[in-house]
Amino acid sequence: MRLTLRSDWANRQLQLGLLHMASFLVPRQERAEWRREWRSELWHVRQACSGSGALGSRDDQRANGFCLGAFEDALWLRRSGKPHVVWFARMEGTPARCLLVMAGMLAASYAVAVLLPGVRAERSLWPSKVNPNAVLIQQAGYSGSMPTVTPDEFRAWNERRQKYFDSLAYYRVAQEQESASGGSPDGASHAASTWSVAHSSENLFESLGLTVQFAEPRSQAGGSYDVWLSESAWKRLFGADPHVVGTEVRLGGRSVRIAGVAPDAALRLPGAVDAWLLEQDATREAKSAGYAVGRLNAEGQGELWSSCIRITADGPGDSKQDLMGVLVESSRPGTGALYGFAALLALLSLPAITAVSLGEYSANPQKTSWGRKLYRWSFLAAKVALLTPMVYFAALDLAYGFTSFGRDHAIEIQLAASFSMCLFGMRWVLKDQRRRCPVCLRCVAHPAQVGQASRTFLAWNGTEMMCMGGHTLLHVPSLPTSWFSSQRWLYLDPSWAFLFASSATTMDHEAIGGFFST
């Protein structure tokens, strides 16, 4: 008995909790009265269910169902209190609402593309492509980010005539302590830190085909060195402050001047470099191994095989070395080209999943004007025009938004996402167009099943839908037959107008909740 009472109390609390939660949807000024009414009604519901005893499980379910209805009531009150929601609801089925929703989705997908760091990084690389003939040279058998070229080996190659390369550059990465020397133009200062500094040949950026932002003429006065910050280090350490150029810092015990910012495309080279220190001879005084970068000439490009080139080089003395050159910028297609390919595939596949026709338009006794036809086709074109960039940005969001998958999978994700979204997006575009009245472009409504499926060969059966403006009637066969293969439009003549005399008002009320009928 005690257990039953406890359960009854718990259920009552649950039901009151549901009402309380629903009440937060009600506009504040009406909330107190709304709660009072629903609590009172709940009391009567529970009384009616229980009689005089405690509620059984079925009674509780009934009372719970009653409380869930409070959410619909609260939502209605909320919507009716917001004119803009009613205005938007009134647009139900109109072409303007369709285009507005699509434009909203396009804006959302673009906004996500701008905000996600992965997508932003990919997009920032578009204007600063690395020279497609630049290769990273490593000892054969090594891969990844391990430095394998010693300064002696590089000097030995560089001094000989090159068969495959126009130019060769070298860099090695060292961790060096940085401290501001107080020469900041705007007086900004930051805490001392350790930087990954790449000591590199002067021709490194030239070999990579990179342009350096904010570059200032190199000053050799006083033997000061110039460093170029990587884009990410510039943002991380200096908050992307453009005035940092010209600042003197002490790096590894010597005074250097920040001369500019190198684009992040350079960071595709291994080493996770914060700053590039260009030196006349980067191999001088160097003992540790580093990286060699070369730019392929025409002969070298001919030797490329699947983004790689195998080289046998003369090392120090009479030694021979097997080397492997890998393209710095892999020959992957751009995101635009990839999207174009996926969209083309989707268009070719479209007939496999939906009919590409827009349905039969029977002869209209009122003669549809050219303006109306143009309006219809313009609407279709507008939907396609909005869908195209929306899918492009949405696919980019999926492919590059989640960097944990790695860039290698991004191409596959973008391709698959673009293809499927284009395919089903175009399917929706056609399906939506087929459900719109050819006169006013509103979606047809009030579907009615006509005929019986068992009598397919004796009589027509399918669905009939009506334009709320009273312009047309749409017949869609349940089973396409040789005499009725696709949907047909029937244009209603003015004698039907009495049925739709106050269609505009009716639609307004329907938008509010389907309460009034024609």
Add this chain to the structure above:
Amino acid sequence: MALEARLTHTAALILQALDAGYVYGFSIMETTGLPSGTVYPALRRLEQNDLIRSQWEKQSTADEEQRPARKYYKLTAAGTTTLEASRRRYPLLERLIPSGEAKTI
């Protein structure tokens, strides 16, 4: 008159229930078999369109019967006219809920 002709069957049923003397939300639910999520929003809409009006019962009456006070709904003159028109449109309405079936409170 345009509004009268465009009342749905559900709305007409609720008006008929009110006319029959079922004057608060739960009793309308019980009579019509409609769920709470339909009845209460419909009552709000009917009130918004001045077809019905609501009034809280006196607290003293509720206290005497040891229950919370109810919110009662009543047809307005416009509501009565609309109901008459709806009865012509839906002839079975009166058979579903005969007028004066419930004791008017």
